Amino acid sequence: MSTDETDGETYTHRPGSIDNEQSDEDPFTEPEPSGFGAQGWVLVAAVVICFLVIPGVIYLFPAAPTQLGWTFFATFLVLPLIPAVLLGVIAVWSMTAAT
Incomplete structure (x- = not known):
């Protein structure tokens, strides 16, 4: 607790109280989760596709x-980039749409 004496009055800070105003809202409540x-x-869906479907197709x-005419080296460089780019684009889209 901190006290500050000015003009003979003592100020004591009490968390949760705002200048002696009574508020109907509890300042410590969290919003309801919306899913x-x-x-x-x-x-x-993108995570399932990128971690299960695409590797499963490559495995099978x-x-x-x-x-398709791709070399072995090009195949294993390009195929992991497709899910990575897809996840990155969808993650950025979902965060900008959520705000």
């Missing part, structure tokens, strides 16, 4: 990129 929303579910069909 994921549309942006959250899109982000969850490893020769598919070579049938």
Whole structure:
């Protein structure tokens, strides 16, 4: 506690009180959670696609990129970039849409 004496009066700071005003709202309450929303579910779908679907397709069909004319080296450089870019774009979109 801090006290400050000015003109014979003593000031004592009490957290939660605002200049002797009575407020109906409790300053320590948190807002009600509203859930994921549309942006959250899109982000969850992107995570599932990037961590389960795309690696699963690569695992089940490893020769598919070579049938498209890609070399082995280019395939393993480019394929991880696709989910990374997708997750980055959707994460930025969901954060800007949430604010």
